[in-house]
Amino acid sequence: MDIEIFPHRLLGADTTERLLNDLEDIEGVKRMVVHGPRLPPEEARHPDRRTIKIKGEEVNLQVKTGRVLLEIETEEAIDDVREACEDNLPFGFEVHVGTFIRKQKTVTDNIKYGEDLDKIPDEMVGLTDQSARLSDRATIIKRKKEQ
Amino acid sequence: MAQFYPGTTKVAQNRRNFCNPDYTLEKLREVSDEDVVKILGHRAPGEEYPSVHPPIDELDEPEDAVREMVIPIDGAKAGDRVRYIQFSDSMYFAPCHPFIRARSYLWRFRGADAGVLSGRQIIETRERDLEKYAKTLIETEYMDAGRTGIKGKTVHGHSLRLDEDGIMFDMIRRFIYDKASGTVSYVKNQIGEELDEPVNVGAPLDEATLKAKTTIYRKDGEAYRDDKDAVEVLHRVHVLRSEGGFCPE
Numbered sequence: 001m002d003i004e005i006f007p008h009r010l011l012g013a014d015t016t017e018r019l020l021n022d023l024e025d026i027e028g029v030k031r032m033v034v035h036g037p038r039l040p041p042e043e044a045r046h047p048d049r050r051t052i053k054i055k056g057e058e059v060n061l062q063v064k065t066g067r068v069l070l071e072i073e074t075e076e077a078i079d080d081v082r083e084a085c086e087d088n089l090p091f092g093f094e095v096h097v098g099t100f101i102r103k104q105k106t107v108t109d110n111i112k113y114g115e116d117l118d119k120i121p122d123e124m125v126g127l128t129d130q131s132a133r134l135s136d137r138a139t140i141i142k143r144k145k146e147q
Numbered sequence: 148m149a150q151f152y153p154g155t156t157k158v159a160q161n162r163r164n165f166c167n168p169d170y171t172l173e174k175l176r177e178v179s180d181e182d183v184v185k186i187l188g189h190r191a192p193g194e195e196y197p198s199v200h201p202p203i204d205e206l207d208e209p210e211d212a213v214r215e216m217v218i219p220i221d222g223a224k225a226g227d228r229v230r231y232i233q234f235s236d237s238m239y240f241a242p243c244h245p246f247i248r249a250r251s252y253l254w255r256f257r258g259a260d261a262g263v264l265s266g267r268q269i270i271e272t273r274e275r276d277l278e279k280y281a282k283t284l285i286e287t288e289y290m291d292a293g294r295t296g297i298k299g300k301t302v303h304g305h306s307l308r309l310d311e312d313g314i315m316f317d318m319i320r321r322f323i324y325d326k327a328s329g330t331v332s333y334v335k336n337q338i339g340e341e342l343d344e345p346v347n348v349g350a351p352l353d354e355a356t357l358k359a360k361t362t363i364y365r366k367d368g369e370a371y372r373d374d375k376d377a378v379e380v381l382h383r384v385h386v387l388r389s390e391g392g393f394c395p396e
Contacts, residue, residue: 009313
């Protein structure tokens with residue numbers, strides 16, 4: 001199942017970094033999508049356009065965080081997510097339950113990737129928009145116990 | 148006495164205050180004349196006012212009673228160009244908003260033309276008068292450093308969520324919040340050209356002050372439906388307009 005965290009303010013890079021690190025600690029979280037208006041290119045030197053570190057993995061932050069979409073394994077994780085949000089988002093937030101991340105490969109994917117579509121693992125589906133390269137937008141963060 | 152706006156809530160009172168030319172607006176910051184000219188970006192500070200026609204005194208005008216009755220504003224007398232300043236007000240409790248701006252401009256500023264759009268509001272008048280009016284608009288409670296933007300173009304942002312510091316979104320980052328000093332500075336003029344030196348417009352007001360000063364009805368502030376007087380007048384206007392426009396007999 002998916003949940004959406006909707007903060008009442010747009011988040012800066014520091015808060016995003018703290019929030020994502022706390023969310024990454026939660027057992028039941030499988031995938032995360034950071035969604036929001038795009039930041040200007042690096043040449044514009046926007047203070048929020050920087051590399052953030054999530055569990056040691058470097059992620060190039062390209063958007064000003066407006067929503068965080070999470071795929072979770074169990075419903076119990078929602079309470080942990082709320083707790084993490086309360087610590088990091090003092091200005092308020094909402095958590096919605098629903099379907100937010102695409103789970104199936106589509107015809108558009110087929111046109112985009114062609115024969116290589118079969119090589120794309122299911123976990124990578126729905127993590128970015130159609131116009132972008134998957135490698136530019138998606139980062140795999142390894143869990144310690146899986147290593 | 149002129150009836151500016153109905154309603155018993157604080158929001159209605161604030162709206163009346165803006166529209167009433169006898170009410171003195173609170174001054175929130177000091178911005179020098181030179182800085183106002185820089186933010187406007189129409190001419191360099193100290194430069195002569197370019198003109199589009201000779202001074203009115205030198206013009207050979209036809210005899211006309213109205214021309215004699217109406218005293219021209221300074222800019223018109225000198226033949227200045229018509230120039231503008233445009234503001235964008237956040238929906239999150241900005242002190243003023245487009246149509247109250249327009250109504251109040253027409254009450255307070257002579258010889259100016261006000262244009263209202265959903266997310267921005269423009270005032271156009273002769274250049275030297277504009278600078279005078281712009282100074283009032285920037286220094287008084289018309290403007291909050293965080294929730295109001297001087298945006299001559301690329302105005303997007305009034306309905307977006309604020310950023311963490313309570314500053315309205317600005318696509319081309321004309322104004323920047325300095326966390327250390329807690330103040331906002333304009334680093335670009337209203338159309339996004341870099342300024343030589345930033346112009347400081349002071350600290351944004353806190354949430355409670357903004358809620359007390361705002362002219363925007365909001366469910367999480369003062370809701371419009373709770374203002375019985377204002378709703379009653381609105382209903383009356385609506386009914387009269389509908390009946391009058393439909394079939395008067």
